[in-house]
Amino acid sequence: MADLLFEAGLEEIPARMIAAAEAELTERVVELLRRERLLGEDHEVHSYSTPRRLAVQVNGVLKRQPDARREMTGPAWSVAFKDGQPTAAAQAFARKAGVEVAALEKVSTAKGEYVAANVLHRGREASAVLGDLLAAELAALYWPKNMHWRALKPERFVRPVRWLVALLDHAILPVEFAGVSAGNLTWGHRILHGDAAVTIDHPDDYLGLLEAAQVTADVALRRHRIRKALDLETRSVPDGRWREDAALVETVTNLTEWPSVALGNFDPEYLELPEEVLVTVMRDHQKYFAVENSAGKLQPYFLAVLNTRPEETGIETIRHGHERVLRARFSDARFFWRVDQKIPLEDRVEMLKSVTFHKELGSYWDKTQANLRIAEKLAGLLEERGTTVDRKALAKAVELAKTDLTTELVKEFTELQGIVGGLYVRAQGLGEKVAQAIYWQYSPAAVEDPIPPTMEGQVLGIADRVQTIVGMFAIGLEPTGSKDPYALRRAANGIVKILAETGLPLVRSDLFAAVPADLDVGIREKLAAFFEERLEFWLRDIRGFAYDVVNAVVAVHSDNMRDAIARAEALTAVRGSEDLAAIAAAFKRIKNILRQAEEKGILNPGREMGATSPDLLQDPAEKALYAEAMKLAPVVEKLQARREYRQALEKIATLRPHVDLFFDKVMVMVDDAAVRSNRLALIAQVLGGFSKIADFSEMVAG
Template sequence: MADFLFEIGLEEVPARMIAQAEAELLKRTVGLLERERLVAGAVEAKSYSTPRRLAVVVKGVLARQEDVSEEVLGPATKIAFKDGQPGPAAVAFAKKNGVEVSALRVVTNAKGEYVAATSVKAGRSAAAVLAEELPKEIAGIYWAKNMYWRAGRPERFVRPVRWLVALLGDEIVPVSFGGYEAGRVTYGHRVLFGDAAIAVTPASYVEELAKASVMVDVEGRRHVIRKALDKVCRTAEGTRWREDHGLVDKMTHMTEWPSVILGGFEKEYLALPEEVLVTVMRDHQNYFAVESADGKLAPHFLAVLNTVADETGQAVIRHGNERVLRARFNDARFFWEFDQRVPLEERVALLENVTFQKDLGSYAAKSVRVGALALSLAATVPGVDLEALKAAARLAKTDLTTELVKEFTELQGEVGGLYAEAQGVAQAACNAIYDQYRPVSTEDRIPRTVEGQLLAMADKADTIAGMFGLGLEPTGSKDPFALRRAANGIVKILGEGATGLGIGQVVRAAVGDNLVLVRKLEVFFAERLEFYLREAKGQAYDVVAAVLGAGADDVRDAVARAEAVTAVRGSEDFAAVSAAFKRMKNILAQAAEKGIAPGTAVDISLLKDGAELALAEKAAEVKPEVAALRGAHEYRGALELIATLRPQVNAFFEAVMVMDPDEAVRANRLALLGKVLGDFGGIAEFSEIVVAG
């Protein structure tokens, strides 16, 4: 056995694409080795990446595959043999499987007698298997965008390949891809090491690259960056860097040998809104914001470099970064002052010239629709400031006409809220405008106020309804109008906000009496709710299926029911009752397929067996208390009470034959099962719960 190292050297890959590709290369490489029987037992493997490389090291790879014996069934004996002698069919079968005719055997199965042989498939060397199969795995790695870089050549990849390393121990594995043959040579840091070649082995890979100013371990780079941010920030007394996991991750994937410098800017720029300053620093320059102990922005920034410089070099770099940032801040200040010469109210008319979608009209038309929809949704929501909601809907999109948003598109909505506040608009309206696009992801917060939640849902629902009405709904992996993200936002607001609305109310308010669209959107939102419960709330797939199976228009209620099911599913009583409910459902389904109808109601006088009478009595006893607990949304207590049916349910299935020959008894027993399911199935569809065994 030997360790296997594989590295793909590339031109710089966009930071956002690296982590997924690194994980996929690891998965594909390990999967290939397992599939081809080149590893034994648990696989120990680790992946590495920088902007210029993806790599994986796998411990204990076998030098070659083991031989495999396979029993092969051939032609029938009456075809293979004539008068007891092997015929052409037997000879051909033996030759095909590499055995002598004398080694053929006769086996008998349900279909008769057949000729059989034991075929031994010789194992191949690991080098031969990897050379043949690994290029297919490389080509299969998913990238959001691919490119061709060799004229007339078929391979596509995120960036041009520049070198390959493939070593099994000390031996080179002859892998080819992108016009390169694998070797044992990789390359160090482009600046600090002069891009010089380095010979490596699987054991020395990390260490040799570190000598060449390349830190290939992603978590190691992340740790170095965070420590450097802490250390350098301490040089500006009384400050701390503003925690930003996304930017830390981005800079980790943009560097090979990171270091950090502190820069500053004039305090006068702090008169600009913090959102503008942070956006310029973070999104345009990849700088970390620095704040004082009270959380207010300080006139400093931290820049992560992909190099190490002495004091003189750092001074030059710092000066360049400060000069660029100052220019960006000056642009932002000019736009901030220039835009406010035209109040938002006067910009409403300008929206007539801004197209939302060619078949759905301008943003002026959308603003009218969104305002009407928001007020419709607000009709049943207590405590809404309707005047603020109207003003917010009217002004929400006006910042699309401002120069600041044209320059910094990330700030749309937020700029509108800030301008509205500066121009004396009611604070409730300003907050709603500011938050109108939230949440932009499942991790993002929802709008802070009920007015903001209603405006955000109305905006997203109008877009979804309009696109679905035009037949532009998402298909497969394609969602050019980000309708899934919009629906995810609505579901999150309904689940975590204060409106108390259900999915059905939002859908019907958006599409009116169009039943075809209502049905389409109900299915669409059910998928989004499933996504929310699984991805955002971490619920198991069968728990989600059980909750959705019992109906889930109220998102908050669906979350509560899912959490209750998860809390009690480990109970033996609950597991047994779930399994029994699944059995009940199957019995009723089979009866329906055979045209056997249950009774319209349970007739106590027809419950002949003690076990069925006990089940009926116990179910009737706990039903009112379960209903009360359900009404109070005490779902865990309700489920625990339902689980107390276990002894009666078990006894019923042990002693009672549901499909009794007596038609009346049979119909009554089916009615009893239907009643039990109906009375206790409102919290979750228990038949969906996966039970061990």
């Protein structure tokens, strides 16, 4: 057994791409070893990355591929042997396979009898196998954005590759990529360790030698050290703790090779700015952690994660530098805040005319007008259904929702759109309902985000997204495959989440009631399919319902999203029941019978089937099924009406013995036409009557 180390040294890789690349390279290397039969049974895999390197270490690699015997098939037996004597064909094949003619065997295949040879494949040395293949795996890595750097553009990669290490125990593997030949030299921290190369004698030395060269290559360890250092530095702030931010921890872990943390502070007078602004500046622009007290209130401190461990003289300089930058940023933000107050939001509505929403769809002023129409429609529907809407607040919120796009603060911190609008509405005394609605209008942006807390906010959020989606579909910009440049799927997910989680009495089709009447029918259909697909995505991928449960529920109807979710929940709860599985199987059978009957012309498609006539029932089994179904139907109906779906499903499951007995004893497709069509009517009635929660025939057994 030997140990393998493969490291690619690069100019700084974008932090957001490192984790995926490390995982992919590891998977590729392990898969390559497996494919080449070089992976030992008790192998161990480690992967490492820093901004300047990706590395994989596999302990327990075979030095040589094991020899293998494989059967090789040759000419037909009848061609190879005439009267038991080998022909020239047999001899040629034996030569090719490297065996004696006497060793040839007869094998039977579907096409007849053939000559076969049991051929010994000698394994090759790992070092001979891996060189080119490792390079190919590296070259095949996926990067969201590539570049060229060498003349004639021989390769594309995320950033220039500057060194490669490829070691099998002590031996260098002949790997070459992007004009770089692998060796046993790597490089330490760019500044602290500098130009001197680090010689790796054996893969097991890798981590230790890099650590000595001021590089912590193990990502988990680096992350752990950053968290510890954040804790430690925050201790000097009375009652302070750093605000947890897992995404930011990942980012700084991927921006550093030798991290440490500096605690800095800022003038408490900046705390008069809204926390959202301060935190955005710190987190998004400076990658600093915010510090809060035990009550969660922001404190005038920040934590910067450094890519160095400075000596005492250095840390003061660095802290001072970071404080300077943050001060300038905060002072900018305050300047923008004050400048923005000179033009109240209400005077900014007109200014939206010069902010493009989309070149074919017009300005944000146009969008605002369209949003207003949709919100009005939705408010009308809500009122019809007995929900009180503060129409004035809603209209004001929709009207002002986009005005913050004209403010300096949002131009500077685009990620604060909506939030800034809400804060300005509050500062300008335009009403708390309006402020809340505007503040939350873009939430949920990600599926885990909360929905707007107020009804006006929910309606604004829906109206805005519906307008965008319908507008984009109308000019042919619907998402296709992996392309969704306007994030319409995300917008639709937001609508689904709001409809699913709010108490608003709105269903999906209401959304289309609110779009322009002259919208093309084809586009309407596309929109309906799009929303249906989004609901299924929601149920399946976000709520985690099994795909057959989702299919069964959606096949019935899915206009009311909360109802669809309740039915999916009930179905999931009872899907393990044997009785229900049997019902599902029986319903599938019923569907088949009805379909065949239709195909044979016994049933006229589309024509209403007559009701079951009790007089024509002959067999005790069909009489029993009919009686039970008649008894059960009103009970189930009542439970359904109360949305007690689980109890309803449990009732339906009690039909099982009767259904089973029916199919056991009764033949549906008998010659007597009257009896036959009566039996068809009976099973159709059973199927129709008990398939209103879910279409059981969609359920997959087991």
